[in-house]
Amino acid sequence: MTETLTLGKALNVGLRRSLEADDKVLIMGEDVGKLGGVFRITDGLQKDFGEDRVIDTPLAESGIIGTAVGLAIRGYRPVCEIQFDGFVYPAYDQIVSQVAKMTYRSRGKVKMPIVIRIPFGGGIGAVEHHSESPEAYFAHTAGLKVVSCSNPNDAYWMIQQAVASDDPIVFLEPKRRYWEKGEVDTDATAPSFPLHSARVVRPGTDCTVVAYGPMVRTALDAATAVDGERSLEVIDLRSLSPLDLGPVYESVRRTGRLIVVHEAPSNLGMGAEVAARVTEHCFYSLEAPVLRVTGFNTPYPAARVEEEYLPDLDRVLDGVDRTFGW
Amino acid sequence: MAKGDTAPARTRTTRRAKPAPAPEFVQLLTPEGERVDHPSYTVDFTDEDYRGLYRDLVTVRRLDAEATALQRQGELGIWASLLGQEAAQVGSGRALQPQDMVFPTYREHGVLYCRGIDPIMPLSLFRGVDQGAWDPNEFKFNMYTIVIGAQTLHATGYAMGVAKDGKVGGPDGEAVVAYFGDGATSQGDVNEAFVWSSVFNAPIVFFCQNNQYAISEPLERQTRVPLFQRAAGFGFPGIRVDGNDVLAVYAVTRDALDNARQGQGPTLIEAYTYRMGAHTTSDDPTRYRIASEVEAWQAKDPVKRVRAFLEKQKLADDAFFDEVDEAARVQAVHLRERVLDMPNPDPRTLFDHVYSEGSPLLDEEREQFSAYLASFEGSAH
Numbered sequence: 001m002t003e004t005l006t007l008g009k010a011l012n013v014g015l016r017r018s019l020e021a022d023d024k025v026l027i028m029g030e031d032v033g034k035l036g037g038v039f040r041i042t043d044g045l046q047k048d049f050g051e052d053r054v055i056d057t058p059l060a061e062s063g064i065i066g067t068a069v070g071l072a073i074r075g076y077r078p079v080c081e082i083q084f085d086g087f088v089y090p091a092y093d094q095i096v097s098q099v100a101k102m103t104y105r106s107r108g109k110v111k112m113p114i115v116i117r118i119p120f121g122g123g124i125g126a127v128e129h130h131s132e133s134p135e136a137y138f139a140h141t142a143g144l145k146v147v148s149c150s151n152p153n154d155a156y157w158m159i160q161q162a163v164a165s166d167d168p169i170v171f172l173e174p175k176r177r178y179w180e181k182g183e184v185d186t187d188a189t190a191p192s193f194p195l196h197s198a199r200v201v202r203p204g205t206d207c208t209v210v211a212y213g214p215m216v217r218t219a220l221d222a223a224t225a226v227d228g229e230r231s232l233e234v235i236d237l238r239s240l241s242p243l244d245l246g247p248v249y250e251s252v253r254r255t256g257r258l259i260v261v262h263e264a265p266s267n268l269g270m271g272a273e274v275a276a277r278v279t280e281h282c283f284y285s286l287e288a289p290v291l292r293v294t295g296f297n298t299p300y301p302a303a304r305v306e307e308e309y310l311p312d313l314d315r316v317l318d319g320v321d322r323t324f325g326w
Numbered sequence: 327m328a329k330g331d332t333a334p335a336r337t338r339t340t341r342r343a344k345p346a347p348a349p350e351f352v353q354l355l356t357p358e359g360e361r362v363d364h365p366s367y368t369v370d371f372t373d374e375d376y377r378g379l380y381r382d383l384v385t386v387r388r389l390d391a392e393a394t395a396l397q398r399q400g401e402l403g404i405w406a407s408l409l410g411q412e413a414a415q416v417g418s419g420r421a422l423q424p425q426d427m428v429f430p431t432y433r434e435h436g437v438l439y440c441r442g443i444d445p446i447m448p449l450s451l452f453r454g455v456d457q458g459a460w461d462p463n464e465f466k467f468n469m470y471t472i473v474i475g476a477q478t479l480h481a482t483g484y485a486m487g488v489a490k491d492g493k494v495g496g497p498d499g500e501a502v503v504a505y506f507g508d509g510a511t512s513q514g515d516v517n518e519a520f521v522w523s524s525v526f527n528a529p530i531v532f533f534c535q536n537n538q539y540a541i542s543e544p545l546e547r548q549t550r551v552p553l554f555q556r557a558a559g560f561g562f563p564g565i566r567v568d569g570n571d572v573l574a575v576y577a578v579t580r581d582a583l584d585n586a587r588q589g590q591g592p593t594l595i596e597a598y599t600y601r602m603g604a605h606t607t608s609d610d611p612t613r614y615r616i617a618s619e620v621e622a623w624q625a626k627d628p629v630k631r632v633r634a635f636l637e638k639q640k641l642a643d644d645a646f647f648d649e650v651d652e653a654a655r656v657q658a659v660h661l662r663e664r665v666l667d668m669p670n671p672d673p674r675t676l677f678d679h680v681y682s683e684g685s686p687l688l689d690e691e692r693e694q695f696s697a698y699l700a701s702f703e704g705s706a707h
Contacts, residue, residue: 052368052490057522058518058520058521058522060514060521060522060527062479062514062515062518063479063482063515063518063519063521063522064481066476066478066479066480066515066518066519067479067480067482067486068483069430069479069480069483069484070479070481070482070483070484070485070486071483071484071486071487071488072483072485073462073463073480073483073487074467074483074487074488074491075485075487076487076490078483090514093473093476094347094476094479094515095516096478097473098471098473098476098480100458103679103680103681103682104457104679104680105456105457105458105459105469106459106460106461106469106679107456107459107678107679107680108461108678108679109459109461109464110458110461110462110469112682112684120670142680142682143680145681145685165683166682166683167681167682167683196686199373241687242685242686242687243687250548267707
């Protein structure tokens, strides 16, 4: 049976499945218990699984991640919620120096099955520190894996796959898409795709548009807007580390053009990495340089100008025009 | 002020450093080797136990000296000596039950030894052939942690897991001990660990070896109150012990561990000691402390006082002391031989274990690097 769920609810049901599947799974974070999280992603879970498994923590992000490391050494599988993207930095040391390196420095003797859920990105009219896109910091760090879901069905499966993984995963949730609805096959017993796989969400022939998380919807809207005029192929990366660029290479070899779209600033961002690798693998297929459509290289701005800062349908189409005008 | 006026002579209030008062702490054995009583703490040791503690102290000091020598000879990249802190480590290490879990810094070689772990284990880290890899659960001793204070949160999380597993509340309960130094008490992670342990009533002992220095910075740069008093603000007991008195350290630690395993929550122990050597072999303490201070602490040496006690009580004779020295020397030689025998890792292994479940990116890099290395084979290199 498929159900129509919001992305937020799909995550909630996915977390519920994970808690049911393995009693070593814990949920911990600020306000995740009675309140169900500020976005209600953990709504009802403490009521059904108890305070021992769904833990309201002290307000200390480094403490959330640092204690998760110890719980993982003890055999638990903590799913940590960081309330907003801009609040992950107090935990940055524990994530980068401890979580990411524990398996390596133990030569595989210690596993770190920790999921770090972060609602990320802008577009909700928030005050500062509530709209950031920190993915590059984490994707740059060896030992971490980074994924981002873009739709309810992926959200439902990817969160369960992340919890089941023995590697630490930074799980980026597109907060402005939490309320978007989609069909989720909650009866299926297994996902139809591996966690670290990109997906062609809309086939096309003229230009490839790569996005992830909140920008997949934007890229799809752009493709719809120029339908009949230009045929855009939209690819959702889903996994930012490791990248699954096989489908991108295959696409670019057909289209000859690539636009990478993300909210994060362009400078040393995911788009730069994709561009470098596509250039290396598809050099003779490219009709134009790989272009990026991204947030500007400024701090995330005030809410009244965030619509100008964030890539939208028109900015994506402007990028498409530029690649054809090369 | 009109020209020619004389400025009033200002009286300068000089805040002269008063000589630090002798700290109040739990002590059961004076620096002279006199056994003294304490109203709350005691030990119940046999003669053999006393001799065993002396053997531990001598052995860990001798092995430590060997590691320092190995570094001076270029066989270790760096060494963090425990010289002066033997009683703090042996006393607390011997207070542990087999089921207890240790989260060390990078200086707990003496605790590791008392856990019955081969002292060679951490030397791979200091030689640089790996990063100190072992299975924490196999040895009930976590890997060394170099980032200051980070391990206190790991210990807290582990202790929360112990409680979740229902392993507290009886004499067979599991306790966790987190080691750290005086400098670490300034870290956010340590303070967060105090908060978490307190509100979750975690079965943990915070064992602070206050060796008076964080590299060059004296204790006064970290705190204006005695460190053990900080515990009160977090809602659990704090106690200071003579860190150079192996008997007192043992008694206080055993008591705190028992409280933890019985479900009474955390304790902060401040073991008041002194780092007789450098912070590490890369450090030069003559730049920041005076010889007379070191000499004053030499009079409180943790090993000498146990020897004095054994002699006064006629629990050991010269033959015993000679045999202990000789046995420690043999262990040190054996340690040295095995350090020299440690092979360098195959460079291809540097791609291994970044992830438990692998990564296509690393598979690709490993393959490319292997091909690159193979391209040299048979060449003049």
